[in-house]
Amino acid sequence: MSRLLLIAFDESDLNSCGGFAAALGLPYDALLLSGSSAVGGEKIFQAGLAEIPTADTIAGLLAVFVHTYSHVAFVSSMRSKDLAARIAGILDAAMITDAIGIESPTTFLRPMVAGAVIATVDAEPPAFVTFRPSNFAAAELTAGTVVPMGMELAPRSQIVKASAKTAGRPDLSQAKIIVSGGKPLKDAATFESVLGGLADALGGAVGATRAAVDTGIAPNELQVGQTGKIVAPNLYIAAGISGSTQHMAGIKDSKVIVAINKDGDAPIFEVADIGIVADLFDVLPQLQAKLPGARS
Amino acid sequence: MRILIPIKRVVDPYAKVRALPSGEGLDTAGLKFEINPFDEIALEEAVRMKERGEATELLVITIGGSECEEQLRKALAIGADKAILVETSAPLDPSAVSTELAAWAKELQPDLILMGKQGTENDENQTGQRLAAKLDWPQATFASKIEKQSSGFQVTRETDLGEEVVAVAQPAVITVDLRLNEPRYIALPGIIKARSKPLERATPKTALTVKVKTRSYANPPARGAGIRVNSVDELVAAIAAKGVL
Ligand SMILES: Cc1cc2nc3c(=O)[nH]c(=O)nc-3n(C[C@H](O)[C@H](O)[C@H](O)COP(=O)(O)OP(=O)(O)OC[C@H]3O[C@@H](n4cnc5c(N)ncnc54)[C@H](O)[C@@H]3O)c2cc1C
Numbered sequence: 001m002s003r004l005l006l007i008a009f010d011e012s013d014l015n016s017c018g019g020f021a022a023a024l025g026l027p028y029d030a031l032l033l034s035g036s037s038a039v040g041g042e043k044i045f046q047a048g049l050a051e052i053p054t055a056d057t058i059a060g061l062l063a064v065f066v067h068t069y070s071h072v073a074f075v076s077s078m079r080s081k082d083l084a085a086r087i088a089g090i091l092d093a094a095m096i097t098d099a100i101g102i103e104s105p106t107t108f109l110r111p112m113v114a115g116a117v118i119a120t121v122d123a124e125p126p127a128f129v130t131f132r133p134s135n136f137a138a139a140e141l142t143a144g145t146v147v148p149m150g151m152e153l154a155p156r157s158q159i160v161k162a163s164a165k166t167a168g169r170p171d172l173s174q175a176k177i178i179v180s181g182g183k184p185l186k187d188a189a190t191f192e193s194v195l196g197g198l199a200d201a202l203g204g205a206v207g208a209t210r211a212a213v214d215t216g217i218a219p220n221e222l223q224v225g226q227t228g229k230i231v232a233p234n235l236y237i238a239a240g241i242s243g244s245t246q247h248m249a250g251i252k253d254s255k256v257i258v259a260i261n262k263d264g265d266a267p268i269f270e271v272a273d274i275g276i277v278a279d280l281f282d283v284l285p286q287l288q289a290k291l292p293g294a295r296s
Numbered sequence: 297m298r299i300l301i302p303i304k305r306v307v308d309p310y311a312k313v314r315a316l317p318s319g320e321g322l323d324t325a326g327l328k329f330e331i332n333p334f335d336e337i338a339l340e341e342a343v344r345m346k347e348r349g350e351a352t353e354l355l356v357i358t359i360g361g362s363e364c365e366e367q368l369r370k371a372l373a374i375g376a377d378k379a380i381l382v383e384t385s386a387p388l389d390p391s392a393v394s395t396e397l398a399a400w401a402k403e404l405q406p407d408l409i410l411m412g413k414q415g416t417e418n419d420e421n422q423t424g425q426r427l428a429a430k431l432d433w434p435q436a437t438f439a440s441k442i443e444k445q446s447s448g449f450q451v452t453r454e455t456d457l458g459e460e461v462v463a464v465a466q467p468a469v470i471t472v473d474l475r476l477n478e479p480r481y482i483a484l485p486g487i488i489k490a491r492s493k494p495l496e497r498a499t500p501k502t503a504l505t506v507k508v509k510t511r512s513y514a515n516p517p518a519r520g521a522g523i524r525v526n527s528v529d530e531l532v533a534a535i536a537a538k539g540v541l
Contacts, residue, residue: 054462055425056434078456082437085422089394089429094507097420107511112418113313117322120511157434157465160450163458177541202541210474220440220475221458226419227474229456234540245312252519256538258531273522274534286528293541 002105002125004028004041005069006141007062009052009079011035012171016075019136020129023102026071030141031149033058039141045149052079056156059086065149067091070125071105076132076230077173084128094123098230100135114226115249134173134232134253163221170205172222177204178233178254180224183211184240184280191217195239198284201294207231209247225250237287239280243268260284297444297466298353299342300406301376302397302423303335305360305367309416315513322417322513331367334412336374338472340479341442342410343375350444353377355404359396359504361385365495373482373490380496389506394426399501401431406467408449413438413471424471434464440475 004026008014014030014037021028021041030040034049045065052058066072066087074080076098088095101109103120108129112119172178179199185191191212199206208218210225224231226249236254241247243259243266251257252271259272260280269275276283288294307313308328316323331339345351356376358364361383368379382396401409409428414421428435440459441452448465454473464470525531535541 054434055437056428059429078438078454081421082425082435085390085425086429086435088391088422089426092391092395092507095390095420095422095426096508097422111516112513113307113322114309114416114419115516116313117315118514118516120514121508122511123508157436157468158463160461160463162460163455165457214475219458220454221456226416227414235535235538245310252516256535256540257519257522258535269522269524271519271522273519273538274531275522275524276526276528276531277524278528283528283531287532290528290532291541292532292536 002026002070003068004071004073005066006030006041007033007072007074008040009033011037013075014040014141016133017073018139018141019133020073020131021141022139023136024071024073024105026105029144031065036146038146039143041142042144044144044146046146047149047151049151051159053153053155054157054159055083055086057153058151059083059090061151061153063087063090071127071129073129073131076130080130084130088128091126093126093128095128096121096123097130099129099131111249114245115252116245132230134230169199170203172205172207172224172229172231175205175231175233177202177235178207178231179204179237179239180207180209180241181212181218181239181280182209182241183215183217185212185217188217194281194284198237198288198294201288202291204233204235209241209244238268238272239284241268242266243271297345297351297407298355298405299345299351300401300404300409301335301339301342301354301356301371302409302411303339303356303358303367303371304332304412304415305329305358305364306332306415306417309333315515319512319514329363329366331370332412332415334414334416334472334474336479337474337476338410338412339371339374339376340477341472344477345444346375355380355406357382357397357400359384359388359393359500368495369490370482370487372493372495373487374480376493378494378496380498382498382500384500384504386504387506387509388504389508390420390422390426391507392504394423394430396500396502396504397423397427398430401427408466409469411469411471413473424469428469431467431469433467433469435469435471436462436464437471438473439470440473442470442476
């Protein structure tokens with residue numbers, strides 16, 4: 001029997017699942033690892049975990065739980081790839097990473113080589129899928145019956161400490177406006193005041209290139225690109241970013257890309273909708289003062 | 297401590313790669329091939345562990361055609377002690393590769409498997425986790441720092457929210473992220489000198505059955521050409537005209 005199970009780490013993760021579930025078109029249930037929700041599928045299994053344990057700790061139990069489903073899907077993220085591939089490995093099942101389209105329940109589209117090529121892949125059920133929500137038209141999840149689910153966990157590896165979710169700026173993968181910067185931002189304080197200032201004025205998020213992360217200018221969770229976050233805002237302002245294929249892989253689905261770069265030959269201009277050859281340290285403060293709707 | 301480092305041959309990660317017009321594969325004509333950059337970081341970390349006296353033996357392994365010898369020779373030059381080439385021309389996927397690697401791990405009995413978090417060609421990010429599952433070993437993915445402890449490792453992992461520190465017992469599978477280290481540069485003479493190190497050619501131990509088959513490859517639609525503006529006022533007007541604020 002064909003049936004989808006959505007596995008979500010928390011409610012906001014679950015809220016990004018509607019489009020994929022609608023596009024796949026199979027009856028579905030949801031398993032929510034933490035938090036609670038009245039929507040999610042015919043059955044909404046709630047594990048109620050206070051803290052998400054390591055993938056090797058929970059994968060075994062989940063492998064037993066999911067065996068009646070033809071499809072098991074997760075929103076693409078570092079933690080979902082960590083977990084989904086472990087469960088797929090236990091079950092020796094197919095897995096499709098970063099699905100961006102569905103042709104049929106056994107045929108999916110996914111990007112490869114940093115998004116330079118789109119592959120059409122066939123996978124026989126049971127299939128694990130991580131998908132990028134921004135590539136599926138948003139749809140509501142159906143309301144269902146909440147089923148509490150106990151999990152007896154025997155830890156395989158221990159979390160010693162972890163960064164907590166910070167309140168404040170919107171989440172990069174869901175932000176409508178992103179102000180992003182690269183290596184020329186010099187240091188963490190400059191990055192924060194120049195980019196952070198404009199982002200806050202626009203109610204947006206801040207992003208960075210790997211070069212900025214590597215040099216300690218920006219924290220790693222802000223990295224956008226092939227190996228960082230995939231973003232799809234309405235407006236992506238790239239300041240002092242050369243436009244490497246790896247960075248472009250993460251921003252291609254932005255509606256409008258604005259490039260601010262001193263070098264008129266920088267590859268970022270090949271993909272930008274609006275470009276200006278100028279010094280970002282001149283332009284960004286002026287934008288903050290002049291853009292309609294920006295709070296100063 | 298014995299470390300097994302699986303590596304993959306990939307097309308130059310800095311090259312502009314396109315699909316063949318026939319849609320049957322990638323157009324790699326005239327492009328260089330390299331060790332997957334994440335695997336090179338894993339190998340560099342293993343070499344540093346050996347230099348610090350934490351590791352005694354470094355084994356690299358790859359599954360693929362005879363052309364992979366080039367990347368294995370480079371791995372030997374970087375500091376691996378022995379290389380294994382599991383020769384096949386069969387199509388591969390993370391399921392087939394992890395199953396084959398698990399069979400080798402059972403024979404070679406490493407204390408640690410260190411590998412890249414993903415290959416830059418397929419960007420799948422599965423093989424390490426699947427291998428750990430098959431071996432029923434603990435896993436620590438996306439490592440940006442690895443510290444050896446008495447009977448395991450303390451690993452700083454990159455996460456969606458920032459960082460997480462986990463303790464894993466050995467044997468374990470650790471997959472590595474870009475920030476872990478900067479691999480050393482090996483000049484050609486170093487690669488030639490490493491020719492005396494052992495490179496074993498072997499046949500696959502498993503059937504190499506794939507679970508995912510790629511039907512076709514295509515180039516994504518290009519973004520339309522944009523406009524250039526000459527002043528901040530024009531920039532403000534152009535952004536406002538897009539209606540995205
Ligand atoms: C396997 C792999 C994975 C990778 N993954 C990612 C990834 O996920 N994300 C990512 O971003 N990168 C990634 N990279 C790195 C990528 O290849 C580039 O090195 C990186 O994106 C470059 O960052 P940058 O644009 O900040 O720096 P640079 O390429 O150095 O560009 C800086 C730009 O700023 C401009 N500039 C300088 N000063 C000013 C000024 N005052 N005002 C305006 N413009 C100025 C310059 O003209 C230049 O174009 C990856 C690399 C590899 C090998």
